[in-house]
Amino acid sequence: MFAGSGFAFAEDLAKRAEIDAEADAALAKLLSENTHAAELAKKASAFLIFPKVTEVGIVGIGAERGSGVLRQNDESLAYYHTTSANFGLELGFATHGYVVMFMTQPAAQKFASSQKFQFGGEGQITVFKAGATAEANTTNLKTEVVAFVFDEKGAIVNLTLEGTTITRWDI
DSSP states (O other): OOHHHHHHHHHHHHHHHHHHHHHHHHHHHHHHOOOOHHHHHTTSSEEEEEEEEEEEEETEEEEEEEEEEEEEETTEEEEEEEEEEEEEEEOEEEEEEEEEEEEEEEHHHHHTOEEETTTSSSOOOEEEEETGHHHHHHHTTTSSEEEEEEEEESOOOOOTTTTEEEEEOOO
């Protein structure tokens, strides 16, 4: 019994290390390519980083899934899954990353204390997409939570965080 639990623990450590490395690379990419994200990152209290979210659409139904990490002061606090189901004209395969910046400590604490969060359901969030953020004015932003979608690849056009659910993953 102990040998099996030791193996599971080692697997969990490896998965956390993989997510952390991917999150480091994704955040560095976003901040180097997007000056507005870099400006806001200097003020952010915490980051929720999903380096790669995969979306698949088959005639009228789309689904997406990815793994990520909540970071504060360069420390990984918890790990999460992001999932979404879409209905409509969905067809194809795509990937993207997104980073959520919690601009205040209370916003970060509220998120960290919950087991589940849904965009569009639990509060205000401002979402910027790569390309569209070039002209975005982040100077006078008043929201406590900001998300940047970036590194979009593939053929699905209907990209939104609305209805996306984030669930804590105990690994």
